[in-house]
Amino acid sequence: MTAHINLSQAGVLAKSLAASVTLLEPVARFSLRTGAAGQAKLSAALGLTLPTKVGQRTQAGQTEVLCLGPDEWMLHTSESLAGTILQACESVYADAPHSLTEISDREVTVRIEGPKASELLTLGCPRDLDKLPVGEARRTVFDGATIILWRDAAETYRIDVWRSFAPHLISLLQTGCGELAAE
Amino acid sequence: MLLIRCPYCEETLPEMEFTYAGEAHIVRPENPSDMSDEAWRDFLFIRSNVKGPHFERWRHSHGCARFFNAVRDTVSDRFLTTYKAGEPRPDLASLLSAAGQSESEK
Numbered sequence: 637m638t639a640h641i642n643l644s645q646a647g648v649l650a651k652s653l654a655a656s657v658t659l660l661e662p663v664a665r666f667s668l669r670t671g672a673a674g675q676a677k678l679s680a681a682l683g684l685t686l687p688t689k690v691g692q693r694t695q696a697g698q699t700e701v702l703c704l705g706p707d708e709w710m711l712h713t714s715e716s717l718a719g720t721i722l723q724a725c726e727s728v729y730a731d732a733p734h735s736l737t738e739i740s741d742r743e744v745t746v747r748i749e750g751p752k753a754s755e756l757l758t759l760g761c762p763r764d765l766d767k768l769p770v771g772e773a774r775r776t777v778f779d780g781a782t783i784i785l786w787r788d789a790a791e792t793y794r795i796d797v798w799r800s801f802a803p804h805l806i807s808l809l810q811t812g813c814g815e816l817a818a819e
Numbered sequence: 820m821l822l823i824r825c826p827y828c829e830e831t832l833p834e835m836e837f838t839y840a841g842e843a844h845i846v847r848p849e850n851p852s853d854m855s856d857e858a859w860r861d862f863l864f865i866r867s868n869v870k871g872p873h874f875e876r877w878r879h880s881h882g883c884a885r886f887f888n889a890v891r892d893t894v895s896d897r898f899l900t901t902y903k904a905g906e907p908r909p910d911l912a913s914l915l916s917a918a919g920q921s922e923s924e925k
């Protein structure tokens with residue numbers, strides 16, 4: 637059974653003594669692909685350093701960038717800065733060929749926090765979360781759906797999930813929130 | 820569940836993030852139309868079906884999304900090594916002797 641969840645309304649989706657699950661406000665999201673040659677110029681244009689190790693992230697103001705693969709990054713920023721990102725990358729396109737795709741609507745983000753946040757994630761994520769350092773993130777899987785898992789603090793995470801998978805993922809988290817609190 | 824080391828992420832991760840992608844080091848012929856039907860059939864369909872150490876491709880599909888190669892023992896499911904796509908086929912004898920040594924250290 638998949639719960640009906642209004643994905644256009646940010647707010648608390650589940651809350652218990654164990655953890656809370658919150659749908660966050662929309663952000664601008666970009667997928668950036670480029671080879672080694674263009675990275676320095678793109679970093680300069682964006683005003684931040686593109687991290688080169690998978691899972692590392694850097695932040696400058698409201699813009700956050702995560703290395704997903706050897707030539708792939710995820711960029712989040714506020715909706716008001718989306719145009720700035722587009723212009724910055726376009727300005728170096730001739731010297732630093734790349735692909736920048738706006739995917740703001742493709743995903744939604746939920747925040748999971750609380751004393752049992754890590755335990756709640758084990759419901760669907762096969763990773764050993766002890767090996768995911770605070771301040772990093774990984775693309776991984778949650779019950780069959782690809783997600784990006786950001787660890788913001790020891791028991792505070794964000795999950796980016798494709799919109800169509802969100803009701804499935806959120807309903808699992810809602811169930812887990814209740815079950816872990818009942819223990 | 821298998822644990823697989825991704826040579827791009829440099830982490831050992833659960834099998835559920837990965838997808839198997841068939842035998843490795845099979846090179847697509849430059850000019851398929853020059854080939855006989857039999858040779859083309861062999862390229863498309865005929866695989867070695869090894870019992871023991873097998874050179875095979877995997878993809879870190881729920882991770883960095885890269886294809887890479889692995890040597891896995893098809894009997895024990897043990898991974899002898901993984902390496903980046905495009906790197907040469909590792910020497911099997913030294914892989915096996917390294918695996919034997921780490922076995923005897925246990």
Ligand SMILES: [Zn+2]
Nearest residue numbers: 825828879883
């Ligand atoms: Zn990987």
